[in-house]
Amino acid sequence: MKLHPRSLPYRMLTRGGRVVSTVLFAGFAAIGAIEWLNLELFAVLLLAVLLIVMAWEVAYHRRFEYELTDNSLDIESGVFSRRRREIPLRRVQNVDIHRNVVQRIAGIASLGLETAGGGETEASLEYVAYEEARRLQREIQRRKNGISTGREAEDETDGPDEEVLYEISSEELLLLSAVSIEPRAVGLVFLIVPFVTSTVDLASVTFLVGLAQIVFSALILWVSSGMITFARHYGFRLTRVGDELRYERGLLQRYDGSIPIDKIQTLTVRENPVMRLAGYAALSVETAGYAPGQGPSASGGSEAAIPLAVRSRVRSLAHSLESFEDPTFQRPPKRARRRYTVRYAIAAALLTGVAYGIDRFTGFVDFWYAPLALLLLAPVAGLYQWKHRGYHVGDEHVVTRNGFWRRTTRIVPYYRVQTVIQRETLFQRRWSLATVVVDTASSIGFRSKDSHAADVDADDAAELRELVARRLGRAVKRRRTERGREGGRKRAEAVSDQPTDSEND
Known part of the structure; x- marks a missing residue:
């Protein structure tokens, strides 16, 4: 199948506009610096660049094809070098449709597919009709679930009910x-x-x-x-x-x-x-x-x-x-609160030193000692940071909470856990503290966006890591057993639905 015909003029206008604006900016800067370049020659070069962009978009549109099969979305593209991609539907995570105001008026949309483990969009169709984008979105999900679509023009209302x-x-x-x-x-x-x-x-x-x-x-x-x-x-x-x-x-x-x-x-x-x-x-x-x-x-x-x-x-x-129990959070030890207070006090002292340095050399800061007032707030800030941190280990989920200005509570099912990591920084070791990171397939390295129990007692952190690892193994085994039973039930239903020899006669 081809992209929508209106995608060609739209891509010409948008991409051509970006290229032309870049060339104009560079050209006007170069006219005064290059002796042989004048306005007439620059206009010819600009027209040539615009024609090249238009020719490229025509070739791109003519050579772009896609096909949705039962198991994959196949895409062929490329102007000089051909690229053939076969995206297994089982790997597709999200199917997103984007439309700006101009695209909505033109009746076209951009369809993007995100797959597991990717750092960017796996495939993008720019642009197809909005109805076609919605059809692809529905069909990909149906075929991932193994739902037969018998009639080609099956109405969406024949599928599952929509619950708002x-x-x-x-x-x-x-x-x-x-x-x-x-x-x-x-x-x-x-x-x-x-x-x-x-x-x-x-x-x-x-x-x-x-x-x-x-x-x-x-x-x-x-x-x-x-x-x-x-x-x-x-x-x-x-x-x-x-x-x-x-x-x-x-x-x-x-x-x-x-x-x-x-x-x-x-x-x-x-x-x-x-x-x-x-x-x-x-x-x-x-x-x-x-x-x-x-x-x-x-x-x-x-x-x-x-x-x-x-x-x-x-x-x-x-x-x-996710059917998780309401968490009862276990906070970090109280010495972690003292650590937070000391850290905020050091930050206030450094800020005061910077203000003093600016005033010493420039004289712009009249009250360089004003940040010292933040020292009075350091114990309060340490208390609230400690108060809004904690973790909960349930039967089926591990829950972590961090942050005051933007408190974040993360609920992670055990069967989704990839690894459990215990980390101790140089400063944490001085306080006998550690951080336990619960890494999932959505996490990319250790950063504040990961689910983590921060500043746990070092001994408790080791026990927490081992406990989550044990419950991870138990949850994975139980889930495999349930999936095996579900697969056997579906196979039995498929066999029972097949006509017998007497029915065929």
Whole structure:
């Protein structure tokens, strides 16, 4: 099958526009530096580049083909060198559909497939009709589950019923926009604030002026983050169809994605202080190869389950996906709290030293000793960091919790655990502490996004690591037995459904 005909002019306009803008920028800079280059010759070169881009896109469109078989999605592409890819459907984790405003008007969409263990999108169809993208999304999931699709034009309503799990309300969307900080908005601060404050004479900069600039920067960051979050989660809707979660979201860029329930590795509940005070929380799911923010849908795509809802509603959905017991967290030993206090006190002292150095050589900081006031807050910060850390070892799941400003609770089924790692830094060894990392297929190396029990007593950490490893082995054996029984039952049903010789006669 071919890409949609309207994908050709769209790719010409978008890719041609990017190439032309780059050539224009480089060309205008080179006209004054290269003697033989004038405007007439540059216009000819620009036209030649544009024709090459258009020819390339025509060849790409003509030589791109894809086919969905019972077991794989086969793609052939390439202009000069041909590339043939056969993507096994069993490895497909998520199937996402992306559409911006122009694509929605043109009736086309980008279909992306994410596979286990990948660091980027395994395959992307740019672009097919939106109806074709939805058909592929449904058919891939059906064929993964071994469901026969008998009639080619089978209506979607013949499949499993759609159950609406969550729809974001206007109040929840506004609250989410108000409490979210988007890293992408930080660039606007560095762009807008220097432009607005460029008229200020550096010689007249005082502590109050610097404080006003900080407040103005925070305001710009908050407003821009709210706008990005609002557009990102507008119209968020989560449904369950059989053994699959499906979501829709986005104002300018519309996303439609699917999350196979049997591929879920970890459930993650997030709360910041404002959300905790208001009784709200967010829930995300991690599939093999991707944790929230790591995959191609790094803007919060396929891994997002509930961006914001009341805590009881989040807990209810989490329990429907994984039947785990309510955790009773075991906190780190109290000496870990003293360690946190010392660490925050050292940070305050270093900040004071930096302020003193700036004032000593520039005279711009009037009150260089102001950061010393943070020493009074060090014990409070250490207490709250200690209070919001802990772990729980259940019969079927291990649960970890970390963070105050963004408290993260991760629920990991034992059968999803890949490795259990005990780590001790130089500073932890001085306090006889250790960190136990519960690594899953969604984790990529040790980082704060992994499920980990931080600053556990060193002896308790060794016991925790061995306990999780034992329960991992037990859970894997039980799951293999259950799958064997399920496979035998399905084979027996398939044999019983076959017609006998007398029926054939």
